[in-house]
Amino acid sequence: MKPDPQNEAVSRRNFLKISAIWAGGAWIVGYPVARASNHVTNSAPGRTQGQGTEYQVLTTDEAAIMDALADCIIPPGDYAGGREAGVTLFIDRQLGRYLHSDKAMYKTCLAALNKGSQADYEKVFTRLGEEAQIRYLTDIEAGGYNNRTGNWGDYIPSSFFSTMRDHCMMGYYGHPKHGGNREWVSYQMLGLPVEQVPMSP
Amino acid sequence: MTNQHVNAIVVGSGAGGGVVAKELSEAGLSVVLFERGEWARYSEHGDDELTAQRSFPLHCYFGPDNERYRRVAVDRQGNERIVYPNEWAYHNNAACVGSGTVSYGAMAWRFMEEDFTMKSTYGHIEGSTLEDWPVTYADLEPFYEKAEWEIGVAGDDSQNPFAPWRNKPHPMPAFKHNTEARMLEAAAKKAGFHPFSIPMLRNSEPYHGRGECIHVRNCVGFACPVGAKNGTQNTVIPTAIRTGNCELRINSQVVEIMTNDQGKVTGVAYFDKQDRKLQQTADIVVLAASATETPRLMLNSASRHYPEGIGNRHDWVGRNLQGHAYTGANALFDEVIYDDVGPGASVAISDFAHNNPGITGGAMLANEFIQMPYAFTGTRPPGSPHWGRGHKDFQQENYKRYAGIRGPVQEMPNFESRVEVSQDVRDHWGMPVARISGFKLDEDIKTAHFIADKAVEWLEAAGAAKIWKSIPGTGVSGSQHQSGTCRMGNDPKTSVTNKFGQVHDVENLFVADGSLHVTNGGFNPVLTIMALGYWVSDYIVNEWQKGNSFR
Numbered sequence: 001m002k003p004d005p006q007n008e009a010v011s012r013r014n015f016l017k018i019s020a021i022w023a024g025g026a027w028i029v030g031y032p033v034a035r036a037s038n039h040v041t042n043s044a045p046g047r048t049q050g051q052g053t054e055y056q057v058l059t060t061d062e063a064a065i066m067d068a069l070a071d072c073i074i075p076p077g078d079y080a081g082g083r084e085a086g087v088t089l090f091i092d093r094q095l096g097r098y099l100h101s102d103k104a105m106y107k108t109c110l111a112a113l114n115k116g117s118q119a120d121y122e123k124v125f126t127r128l129g130e131e132a133q134i135r136y137l138t139d140i141e142a143g144g145y146n147n148r149t150g151n152w153g154d155y156i157p158s159s160f161f162s163t164m165r166d167h168c169m170m171g172y173y174g175h176p177k178h179g180g181n182r183e184w185v186s187y188q189m190l191g192l193p194v195e196q197v198p199m200s201p
Numbered sequence: 202m203t204n205q206h207v208n209a210i211v212v213g214s215g216a217g218g219g220v221v222a223k224e225l226s227e228a229g230l231s232v233v234l235f236e237r238g239e240w241a242r243y244s245e246h247g248d249d250e251l252t253a254q255r256s257f258p259l260h261c262y263f264g265p266d267n268e269r270y271r272r273v274a275v276d277r278q279g280n281e282r283i284v285y286p287n288e289w290a291y292h293n294n295a296a297c298v299g300s301g302t303v304s305y306g307a308m309a310w311r312f313m314e315e316d317f318t319m320k321s322t323y324g325h326i327e328g329s330t331l332e333d334w335p336v337t338y339a340d341l342e343p344f345y346e347k348a349e350w351e352i353g354v355a356g357d358d359s360q361n362p363f364a365p366w367r368n369k370p371h372p373m374p375a376f377k378h379n380t381e382a383r384m385l386e387a388a389a390k391k392a393g394f395h396p397f398s399i400p401m402l403r404n405s406e407p408y409h410g411r412g413e414c415i416h417v418r419n420c421v422g423f424a425c426p427v428g429a430k431n432g433t434q435n436t437v438i439p440t441a442i443r444t445g446n447c448e449l450r451i452n453s454q455v456v457e458i459m460t461n462d463q464g465k466v467t468g469v470a471y472f473d474k475q476d477r478k479l480q481q482t483a484d485i486v487v488l489a490a491s492a493t494e495t496p497r498l499m500l501n502s503a504s505r506h507y508p509e510g511i512g513n514r515h516d517w518v519g520r521n522l523q524g525h526a527y528t529g530a531n532a533l534f535d536e537v538i539y540d541d542v543g544p545g546a547s548v549a550i551s552d553f554a555h556n557n558p559g560i561t562g563g564a565m566l567a568n569e570f571i572q573m574p575y576a577f578t579g580t581r582p583p584g585s586p587h588w589g590r591g592h593k594d595f596q597q598e599n600y601k602r603y604a605g606i607r608g609p610v611q612e613m614p615n616f617e618s619r620v621e622v623s624q625d626v627r628d629h630w631g632m633p634v635a636r637i638s639g640f641k642l643d644e645d646i647k648t649a650h651f652i653a654d655k656a657v658e659w660l661e662a663a664g665a666a667k668i669w670k671s672i673p674g675t676g677v678s679g680s681q682h683q684s685g686t687c688r689m690g691n692d693p694k695t696s697v698t699n700k701f702g703q704v705h706d707v708e709n710l711f712v713a714d715g716s717l718h719v720t721n722g723g724f725n726p727v728l729t730i731m732a733l734g735y736w737v738s739d740y741i742v743n744e745w746q747k748g749n750s751f752r
């Protein structure tokens with residue numbers, strides 16, 4: 001019964017204004033206009049190397065940026081990191097489904113985030129070392145980047161970070177049927193049996 | 202297509218509505234039970250945390266959907282925004298046959314005697330519309346008993362010295378505790394509290410043809426894999442259908458209460474699954490659409506007779522929206538206390554529900570339901586990292602060493618916390634959506650601090666290594682414990698219905714859901730809503746049998 005305060009504070013829906021749905025004196029059936037307009041991208045959906053995973057929404061470049069982010073949010077160690085656990089696939093699948101209204105944000109912000117490190121670090125995000133990546137993201141999270149570098153469009157970098165962070169958690173800890181948590185790796189990490197058998201206290 | 206006239210329409214097949222449909226159809230009235238959602242099934246939803254009814258970041262499997270439903274949320278600065286069912290600010294409960302009773306935690310509390318007489322017990326509270334109920338605990342006691350026996354509750358009040366009196370014990374023995382609850386039970390005794398096993402709408406032994414609980418961790422927020430959790434969908438609603446007098450009409454969104462030139466209710470207008478607008482006429486209409494949707498329906502049913510919405514002559518429809526000011530404390534222990542025996546919550550104390558010096562009301566306190574892995578990512582002591590190595594280490598080290606104690610603080614109702622209908626935003630069918638605004642009073646936050654300190658005391662007695670409190674914010678409550686928006690009362694100027702749930706001035710319109718609550722107790726509300734369903738039905742059936750057909 002507990003809202004995630006971070007998620008609540010930066011919900012994408014904060015950006016929606018009521019006028020988006022009550023336009024010209026007519027009510028609009030289904031999604032408000034602002035949610036329905038999807039960015040059309042020129043690049044074709046990508047394919048990751050090795051695993052043969054076909055992405056449906058993200059391009060190869062975007063997926064690579066997302067992979068790097070996923071490993072910063074949940075780093076590899078004894079148990080798989082976010083990338084290996086399929087967080088990027090989770091996000092790709094959900095941007096085409098339940099989280100479709102976040103698609104445009106990802107398209108803009110992944111590219112902006114990747115380029116945005118050049119000013120301070122002289123390299124794009126995916127080419128930074130782990131330590132620099134974490135420093136850069138910590139700065140973004142704290143509001144250190146405000147459309148200053150890169151093309152963030154109307155999006156606030158720290159808000160994107162917060163939403164993306166939450167999506168990584170969903171992808172890592174949620175049900176594998178949504179694309180992430182490959183082989184229930186997070187349950188293995190927590191020592192939770194996947195199959196629950198009848199028991200009594 | 203024309204529908205045949207029936208004796209009674211019940212709008213909403215949740216806690217209150219399911220009970221009413223059964224009682225009226227058993228008494229021989231022909232009934233149509235309307236439900237906007239459909240049947241929810243474990244086989245369809247399974248163990249998917251991301252769409253469960255407790256943390257639903259992707260969507261709410263138990264309804265409603267994000268495509269057709271929305272509301273307007275107003276924050277304390279007056280900013281409005283559109284919100285969707287899987288956002289907390291929507292204040293969702295559920296939308297399926299049985300509503301929240303399919304996926305609930307199934308705690309089965311009776312309110313205490315004082316909970317019905319809050320004004321005379323505590324006096325006037327600044328800024329609050331605090332009032333006594335027009336019914337007493339003694340009036341409702343037989344109906345609590347009926348709910349416990351017909352729907353099925355496991356419990357034992359003999360360990361709880363603060364439990365209200367009862368005529369008959371619970372029908373099933375109380376649940377035993379898992380490792381964590383056994384540890385907390387001992388700690389509560391050490392602290393001088395009086396712990397007991399929480400009464401649950403869950404089978405501790407086979408009951409009415411369904412099997413016993415198998416203690417999975419995915420209980421609250423999920424449907425039960427073996428049907429051992431008792432909601433209206435697997436008890437009273439099937440009974441109602443078996444009478445042959447009740448038709449359950451699913452996928453049917455009621456949009457208006459229809460009235461004639463004399464101001465009598467004639468039935469309802471609704472949209473079916475194909476979005477066709479249809480009508481159903483009846484002698485009586487009973488609203489049980491939840492404390493948000495019942496007032497919305499009434500406000501959307503304005504007519505020449507009822508220009509401000511039906512039952513709203515004195516502007517009380519939608520007022521006094523309450524939930525609970527949930528408060529408590531979290532703790533980490535040195536040793537593993539998790540044994541994967543669900544559902545988790547099982548030990549409680551009622552020591553601080555009333556009689557707290559300088560405090561109005563209070564709350565019961567109980568250990569928490571098992572937090573699923575994604576939900577646990579939001580459970581951190583202040584200042585903890587939310588990502589990176591620190592996040593992952595915390596998750597791995599502490600998932601099985603965590604316990605939480607929480608309590609639903611009884612809120613002081615206020616007139617400005619309310620459900621209105623939006624002037625701007627409409628739903629899929631073109632109807633104005635609910636607009637929710639309001640706040641908690643300082644009194645509620647004061648009580649929340651007091652109760653959280655008691656949770657800390659309990660966890661200290663348990664020897665926790667680290668403890669941190671969680672105090673509620675000042676925003677309006679509602680959500681799963683929403684109530685109060687069509688308060689019952691003796692004075693038509695300060696209430697919406699009389700003590701039988703009959704809307705003042707509208708003889709054949711009734712309310713039978715959480716909206717009726719004058720106050721919401723320091724306990725989860727569902728058993729009281731079920732008891733009110735029986736109470737309201739009892740009045741209707743008695744009148745009917747005396748020859749009053751409300752026509």
Ligand SMILES: Cc1cc2nc3c(=O)[nH]c(=O)nc-3n(C[C@H](O)[C@H](O)[C@H](O)COP(=O)(O)OP(=O)(O)OC[C@H]3O[C@@H](n4cnc5c(N)ncnc54)[C@H](O)[C@@H]3O)c2cc1C
Binds near residue numbers: 235715725
């Ligand atoms: C995850 C979860 C855990 C919970 N745990 C507990 C617990 O442990 N103990 C407890 O006491 N309570 C618990 N609750 C709360 C409990 O479920 C509610 O208090 C209860 O269901 C409210 O009853 P009601 O009759 O007022 O409304 P509901 O049960 O919500 O019923 C309203 C019904 O009306 C339908 N409806 C609404 N509008 C329309 C319309 N226009 N046309 C047709 N149909 C309509 C809805 O779809 C819904 O089915 C929990 C709830 C949830 C979701």
